[in-house]
Amino acid sequence: MIVCLCHRVSDRDITAAVRCGTSCFEVLQDDLRVASSCGSCLDCAREVFDTARVEHAGCCRQAETSAG
Numbered sequence: 001m002i003v004c005l006c007h008r009v010s011d012r013d014i015t016a017a018v019r020c021g022t023s024c025f026e027v028l029q030d031d032l033r034v035a036s037s038c039g040s041c042l043d044c045a046r047e048v049f050d051t052a053r054v055e056h057a058g059c060c061r062q063a064e065t066s067a068g
């Protein structure tokens, strides 16, 4: 799904960025330019970003638990 039409940023792009370590929405904006033009995608982009962060945190905890 395309989240940001201005910069053609998809939910997968945002999720991939989170998996690569992006933990701050402002950094995401700098990297992907999402929500940096008209701004109409801001709420959706933040929602996708927050969901990806929660899911990624779950993966990390699971990996730590199984490794220990």
Ligand code: FES
Residues within 6 Å of the ligand: 003, 004, 005, 006, 007, 034, 035, 036, 037, 038, 039, 040, 041, 042
């Ligand atoms: S749709 Fe994302 S900045 Fe315009």
